[in-house]
Amino acid sequence: MSYRYIEKLDGDLPEVSKETVLLNLKQRIPELRVLHTDEEMRPYECDGLSAYRVTPMLVVLPETVEQVRQVLQFASQHQIPIVTRGAGTGLSGGAMPLEKGILLVMSRFKQILSIDPEASLARVQPGVRNLAISEAVAPYGLYYAPDPSSQIACSIGGNVAENAGGVHCLKYGLTLHNVMQVKVLTIDGDELVLGSEAFDTPGFDLLALFTGSEGLLGVITEVTVRLLPKPAYTKVMLASFDSVEKAGATVANIIGAGIIPAGLEMMDNLAIRAAEDFIRAGYPVDAQAILLCELDGNRQDVEEDIACVEKILRESGAVEIRIARDESERQQFWAGRKNAFPAVGRISPDYYCMDGTIPRHALPHVLTRIQELSQTYNLRVANVFHAGDGNLHPLILFDANTPGEIDRAEAIGARILELCVEVGGTISGEHGVGREKINQMCTQFNSDELRLFHSLKSAWDPKNLLNPGKNIPTLNRCAEFGAMHIHAGQLPHPELERF
Amino acid sequence: MTPNIPNNDHLEQLLEQIHDARVRGAALRIRGGDSKRHLGRHVDADELDTRNHTGVVRYDPTELVVTVRAGTRLHDLNKLLTANGQHLPPEAPDFSAAATVGGMVAAAVAGPRRPWAGSVRDFVLGCRVITAEGKHLRFGGDVMKNVAGYDFSRLLAGSHGCLGVITEISLKVLPLPRAAQSLQLAVDAVAALKLLAQWKQENLPISGACHWNDLLHVRIEGGRASVEAARARIHATPVSAQVWEDLREHRLPFFQSSQPLWRLSVPTNAPLVAMPGDVLLDWGGAQRWVKTDASAHDVRRIAESLRGHATCYTPGIDDSPFEPLSPEILRLHQRLKAQLDPDGLFNPGRMYADI
Numbered sequence: 056m057s058y059r060y061i062e063k064l065d066g067d068l069p070e071v072s073k074e075t076v077l078l079n080l081k082q083r084i085p086e087l088r089v090l091h092t093d094e095e096m097r098p099y100e101c102d103g104l105s106a107y108r109v110t111p112m113l114v115v116l117p118e119t120v121e122q123v124r125q126v127l128q129f130a131s132q133h134q135i136p137i138v139t140r141g142a143g144t145g146l147s148g149g150a151m152p153l154e155k156g157i158l159l160v161m162s163r164f165k166q167i168l169s170i171d172p173e174a175s176l177a178r179v180q181p182g183v184r185n186l187a188i189s190e191a192v193a194p195y196g197l198y199y200a201p202d203p204s205s206q207i208a209c210s211i212g213g214n215v216a217e218n219a220g221g222v223h224c225l226k227y228g229l230t231l232h233n234v235m236q237v238k239v240l241t242i243d244g245d246e247l248v249l250g251s252e253a254f255d256t257p258g259f260d261l262l263a264l265f266t267g268s269e270g271l272l273g274v275i276t277e278v279t280v281r282l283l284p285k286p287a288y289t290k291v292m293l294a295s296f297d298s299v300e301k302a303g304a305t306v307a308n309i310i311g312a313g314i315i316p317a318g319l320e321m322m323d324n325l326a327i328r329a330a331e332d333f334i335r336a337g338y339p340v341d342a343q344a345i346l347l348c349e350l351d352g353n354r355q356d357v358e359e360d361i362a363c364v365e366k367i368l369r370e371s372g373a374v375e376i377r378i379a380r381d382e383s384e385r386q387q388f389w390a391g392r393k394n395a396f397p398a399v400g401r402i403s404p405d406y407y408c409m410d411g412t413i414p415r416h417a418l419p420h421v422l423t424r425i426q427e428l429s430q431t432y433n434l435r436v437a438n439v440f441h442a443g444d445g446n447l448h449p450l451i452l453f454d455a456n457t458p459g460e461i462d463r464a465e466a467i468g469a470r471i472l473e474l475c476v477e478v479g480g481t482i483s484g485e486h487g488v489g490r491e492k493i494n495q496m497c498t499q500f501n502s503d504e505l506r507l508f509h510s511l512k513s514a515w516d517p518k519n520l521l522n523p524g525k526n527i528p529t530l531n532r533c534a535e536f537g538a539m540h541i542h543a544g545q546l547p548h549p550e551l552e553r554f
Numbered sequence: 555m556t557p558n559i560p561n562n563d564h565l566e567q568l569l570e571q572i573h574d575a576r577v578r579g580a581a582l583r584i585r586g587g588d589s590k591r592h593l594g595r596h597v598d599a600d601e602l603d604t605r606n607h608t609g610v611v612r613y614d615p616t617e618l619v620v621t622v623r624a625g626t627r628l629h630d631l632n633k634l635l636t637a638n639g640q641h642l643p644p645e646a647p648d649f650s651a652a653a654t655v656g657g658m659v660a661a662a663v664a665g666p667r668r669p670w671a672g673s674v675r676d677f678v679l680g681c682r683v684i685t686a687e688g689k690h691l692r693f694g695g696d697v698m699k700n701v702a703g704y705d706f707s708r709l710l711a712g713s714h715g716c717l718g719v720i721t722e723i724s725l726k727v728l729p730l731p732r733a734a735q736s737l738q739l740a741v742d743a744v745a746a747l748k749l750l751a752q753w754k755q756e757n758l759p760i761s762g763a764c765h766w767n768d769l770l771h772v773r774i775e776g777g778r779a780s781v782e783a784a785r786a787r788i789h790a791t792p793v794s795a796q797v798w799e800d801l802r803e804h805r806l807p808f809f810q811s812s813q814p815l816w817r818l819s820v821p822t823n824a825p826l827v828a829m830p831g832d833v834l835l836d837w838g839g840a841q842r843w844v845k846t847d848a849s850a851h852d853v854r855r856i857a858e859s860l861r862g863h864a865t866c867y868t869p870g871i872d873d874s875p876f877e878p879l880s881p882e883i884l885r886l887h888q889r890l891k892a893q894l895d896p897d898g899l900f901n902p903g904r905m906y907a908d909i
Contacts (some may be wrong), residue, residue, distance in 0.1 A: 173751065174823040191883060195753075218701045225698060231705070232676050245882050252821035253862045254840055257877035258887055258905070259717070260675055263708035267701045284757045285664050307616035313639055313729035353759065354781025412697040414617055444698035445617075484699035492702070499702055503689045507894070514889035527703060 056106045058490045060153055063158040063281065064532040065524040068155040069134045069339070073112050076135060079109050084125045090114040102140065103205070103276065103514040104148035104491055106405070106455060111138070111152030116160045117431040120276045126159060131242050136523050139270040141181060141213030144205040146408055147489030149217060149269045149525055156523075159274065163332045167191050168277070175282040176235060176252060181212025188280060200227035203485070209321050212275045218267030220485030222318045222392075225443035226351075229485070231266040233281050239265065240275035252279065264511065267521050272515040279327075280414045286351035289317070289386045290361055294373040295342035299323060302344035303418040305307075305371035306442045309348065312367055314360050318349040319443030320392050323422070326399065326437040326450070327391075333398035336391030339375060346373075346442065347392055395439045396450065403435070403452035407464045411475030412446045412484035424474055425449055432467040434460070446484035447475070473498050488526045496526075497533035505530060559630045561609035563623070565690065565721060571602055572719065572899070573688050581902050584715040586625060587652030590661045592869050594876065594904050596716055604656050607721060612696060615640055615706045619679060619696045621724040624656025631655055640727045645672035647802045656720045665802040666762040666773070669822065675711035682722035683710060686895040688822040696724040715901040717894050718909055731775035733782075736762070736797060739770045739790035743826055743835060750838050751823075758784045762798050766808050766834040771797050788871030801836065808834045811845050814871045816853050818842040820862030827856060849873075876905055 062068060077091055090096050091113050100108040112135075117123045131136045136156035143150055152158045164180035167188070172195035177188055185206040189198040202221035203209055209219065214230045215237055227233070236250035250262035265272055296302040297316070302321055309316065322330065324343050331338045338345060346368075350360045361378065368376050379385035390400075399406050413421050422438060429436040435452040449471055453464040471494040472482040482488070482495040496505070508527045512519065528536070561563070575582050581599035584821045585591075607625040615638045622631055629651055635641050659681070662674040680694025683706075694700055694707035710720055723812040730801035741749065753760060753772075759780050762773030774784040787791070800806045809815065813831060822840045830853070831846030846853065850872040851865075857864035863877035879887060884906070891898075891909050903909070 148595065156583050174821055175722070176821075179807055196757075204812070211678070218705070220699055220701075227670070228676065229699065229701075230674060231708070247882055247886065248880075251861070251863070254664075254837065255662075255673065255712075255819050257863050257865070258879050258883060259890065260662075260712050261883070261886065263675055263705050263711070267705055284754075287757060310618060311616040315728060353757075353777060353780035353783070356777030359779060382660040412699045414614075414619075414697060416614065416617065441699075446699045479695065480697050481695050481700040481702050483702045485701060487701055488703070494704060501691075503685075503687075504691045504693065504703075507685060507691060507706065508704050510893035511706065511709075511890070514886065514893045 058104070058148055058151065060524045061110065064529065064535055068136055068153065068523070071133065071135060071155070074135065074407070077113060077252050079133070080115075080129060083129055083552065084122055085128070087122050088116040088118070090116070094160060098138065099143070099152060099160065101520060102143040102148060103146040104149040104151065104489065106461065107148060107151060107490070109152045109154055111158040112155055114158045114160060118163050120240070123159070123276060124240055125272060126157070127240055127242055128244040130157060130520055131244070131518065133516070134518065134520065136520050137242070138522050139216070139274050141210040141216070142184065142185050142208050144209040145213060145217060145487060145489060146410070147483070147487040147491040149487050149489035149522070151490045153524070155225065161274070161375050162210065164212070164276070166335055168285045170195070172197060174252065176279055177282055178277065180277045181278060182210050185209050185211055185214055189291055191283050198282050198285050198513040199280050200233050201230050211278050211280065215266055215275055215278055216268065216270050217487040218485070220446065222386055222441060224441065225319065226315050227283070227319050231263060234262070234266060234278060235281050236279040237265065237275055239275050242518065242520050246276075247273065250279070267487070269489060269526040271512055272521065286317070287349040288354040288357045289349060289385065290357050291347060291349040291379045291388050292361065292364060292368070293377045293388050294348070294368045295339040295375045296344045296346070297342065297374055299344045299422050300419045301372045302346050303415070303442070305346060305368060305373065306415060308367045308371050309364055310443070312363060314364060316348050316443060317351040318347065318460050320347040321345070321440040321442040322392065322395060323438040325435060326395050326439050329393035329398040329402050329437060330395050333401050334390050334394045338391050342374065347388060387439065392439070395498040399450045399452065401435050404456065406452040407453065407468055407469055409449045409451065409471050410446070410483050410486040411472050411480055412444070413475050413478050413480035415442070417447045417478035417480070419491070421447065421474060421478060425471060428467050428470050434461045434463055434467055436467070441484070444484070469495060492526055493525070493528045493532065494536045496528045497536045502530055502533065505533065559608060559610055559626060562606055563609070564625070568602065568604065568607060568684060568688065568721065569688060569720065572684055573590050575600060575899060576688060577896065581898055582900060584719055584901055585651055586654030586657035589628070589649035589653035590657060590663065593661060593663070593867060595873070596869070597901050597904050599902065602719065605654060610634065611722060614624070615872070616729055617696070617863045618698070619729050620654050621722060623722050624654060624720045626655045627651070628653045628655050628658050635727055636730070639730050641730050642677060642725060643728055644668050644677060645802060646674055647804070649803060650826065654861075655723055659711050659720055659723055659827065660713065660863035661714050666764065666798050666836060668759045669840055675708050676720035677726045678711050678723065679706050679726055680724040681707040681710060681720050683718040683720050685718050686897065686899045690721065693740065694724065698726065699792070714904045716891060716899060716905055728841070731761070733778040734773060734775045734795065735781050735785050736771060736773045736793050736795045737785065737788055737790040738793045739772070739788070740768060741770050742768055746835070747826065747839050753788065756787070758787065760838075763838040764801055764834065765835045773798060806834070808832065808843065808845070813845040813847055814866060816844045816846060817865045817867055818844060818857045818860070818862055820857065820860040824860040824862060827860065874906065892904055
């Protein structure tokens with residue numbers, strides 16, 4: 056359970072009595088819904104990083120912004136840590152509760168407050184689901200572009216907190232590029248409006264700083280998103296390759312030709328076979344890699360691009376090229392990719408999804424190294440890759456019931472992230488650091504950089520009450536982790552001793 | 555790959571000068587080409603000149619990322635990108651041939667394509683920065699997606715050097731559009747905005763729209779076929795693309811009068827209201843340039859009534875050329891400044907009196 060909050064490493068938390076807090080909170084905000092029994096709180100013990108569970112001290116489910124303000128003021132006054140949670144779909148444990156903290160659940164803020172088709176803006180409460188926004192604005196021919204794979208369930212507040220991505224980021228950007236304004240409450244209950252409905256805002260770009268801050272700077276109470284017109288025409292192609300290197304080179308060739316696909320995805324053989332077993336998308340199971348290339352826009356432009364991409368695919372050594380003839384075939388092509396995670400879930404009792412980003416040219420090297428690590432740690436790894444923007448999702452297959460496997464899965468995961476940093480990439484492309492990658496932050500940033508992060512945090516939350524232990528490691532933790540790291544460097548794969 | 559861009563690592567000298575200023579308790583005015591000196595408050599301090607810190611650190615067009623030292627001239631970078639069939643979509647102004655890439659990011663002023671293509675900040679992927687403690691640090695990176703830690707490099711975009719000295723920047727770049735056409739149409743402002751709203755509904759590939767002197771200019775960009783179709787649809791006089799450069803660089807006749815220049819940034823669908831002077835609409839109406847002798851108070855009141863804000867581009871008119879901040883946002887600025895630059899080493903007062 057390496058993800059649990061450790062006060063020695065992550066900072067002391069105030070000792071408070073749950074009974075006293077509960078009593079005081081009920082007195083202060085009588086109408087607030089509070090969960091306090093283990094049974095009631097069970098559904099909130101984890102987020103999408105579900106292998107790790109912690110029972111919070113209390114769960115609160117406010118219904119009004121005023122209640123949120125009062126909860127924050129209460130927490131600030133009594134020095135009680137707050138962990139904010141949206142839909143709980145995050146994969147990095149950003150909403151993992153604290154035993155000594157209050158879990159602030161924003162899921163009741165489900166209202167779409169206004170839609171302005173003329174300005175292409177929607178103003179929504181933070182608990183509105185990502186997909187619900189696109190559904191609500193569809194009658195106007197608009198949609199909200201960022202589409203994390205959990206878009207059916209994840210909420211926009213969580214998307215902003217994590218700066219969520221998706222398969223269309225290369226062309227349409229991350230959450231950051233599609234949000235105009237957020238309203239947040241500080242730990243003292245002050246309301247801040249970050250950004251605006253205009254294209255810029257006076258002062259520092261606080262919206263950029265806040266987006267992706269993982270609940271450490273404030274609590275989101277309202278989000279204004281930018282909407283885009285739905286593309287008139289969309290076409291997807293499927294190409295198979297007899298080597299991962301060729302597929303990787305093809306991605307560079309497509310982009311080098313001046314084409315920006317709406318989506319450009321790669322899967323390796325293990326991921327292809329798992330997906331095909333599960334969904335029967337018609338994927339070539341003998342291929343070492345497939346590329347899915349989606350193009351959208353004006354019809355004639357897309358046709359022009361398709362012809363160009365087809366030529367590049369052929370010249371780059373694709374074994375087979377298919378172009379979806381109609382919408383149903385397009386959906387079929389995507390079905391395998393979109394179900395890659397559950398498909399892998401079928402061939403392994405557990406899997407662990409990584410999220411590193413690398414410069415694309417490093418792909419062959421990284422995949423070779425992952426293959427070697429997979430043998431060393433004796434765990435299978437399937438690779439799914441947002442190839443267009445270099446965001447790699449290795450899926451580590453393990454069985455939590457086999458003693459030692461979860462530790463090995465964590466260890467190989469950590470190695471893969473360090474590998475991403477080594478080649479000039481990052482430990483998180485879109486899932487966030489949360490609790491999961493807190494140690495790898497020590498690999499990516501030095502202590503001066505971490506200190507600067509801490510000073511940014513202090514400007515917003517000097518008492519360090521918002522989501523402590525997430526996103527930015529303490530220097531203590533890095534000192535401890537660094538020591539482990541050197542040890543690992545001296546002895547190759549000391550983890551192997553564990554089984 | 556990198557012709558004509560001098561490769562000069564001047565970091566040691568910058569660190570030394572910052573160290574020296576720290577020891578003396580002096581402040582520094584960070585400068586690149588000084589092309590945007592007129593924008594913001596006057597800083598009376600020793601100069602920290604970044605112009606000698608130049609060069610392309612990494613550029614592989616197929617990665618869609620370029621990393622350059624901050625003193626690299628924007629003009630040179632643009633030339634390099636063009637030679638590789640790419641560009642920086644926000645088309646930030648030079649205002650003078652001396653403008654640097656560091657200055658572009660620090661001021662984060664965007665050109666005519668901004669509403670359709672994104673802001674300067676949107677294209678920042680990472681940076682290296684010297685802090686007030688004299689440390690040279692790295693944030694973000696040169697990959698498209700990176701959510702590890704706080705997004706400090708994008709906070710630096712538009713911070714006018716008040717939080718640190720940018721020394722190196724990684725920017726996302728994109729392929730140049732395959733086709734482009736600029737068009738001109740004689741209509742008044744009301745009709746112009748109506749047409750733009752209609753074309754937006756029809757999803758025409760517009761990437762520039764300005765109106766002044768009863769002339770609407772639009773730019774369409776994209777694939778050859780869609781540009782041709784949009785050209786046929788809009789049915790206006792083809793003109794040279796020079797108008798966008800003249801607009802971006804404030805070289806159009808509108809900008810030449812001696813009256814103070816104000817910039818209003820307002821929501822896309824803000825209504826047209828009476829202004830106390832000549833008006834040029836850019837960004838499809840979301841950026842409104844006004845030439846006026848009216849008081850700062852009056853201009854700001856109009857901007858606020860449109861749910862936007864106003865910036866004075868003419869020095870010496872208003873002590874706070876940038877729109878004053880709300881008390882709680884100002885407090886946060888003060889706290890950030892106090893955390894990152896407590897002694898006011900970098901550009902003190904450049905944006906606001908006490909930042």
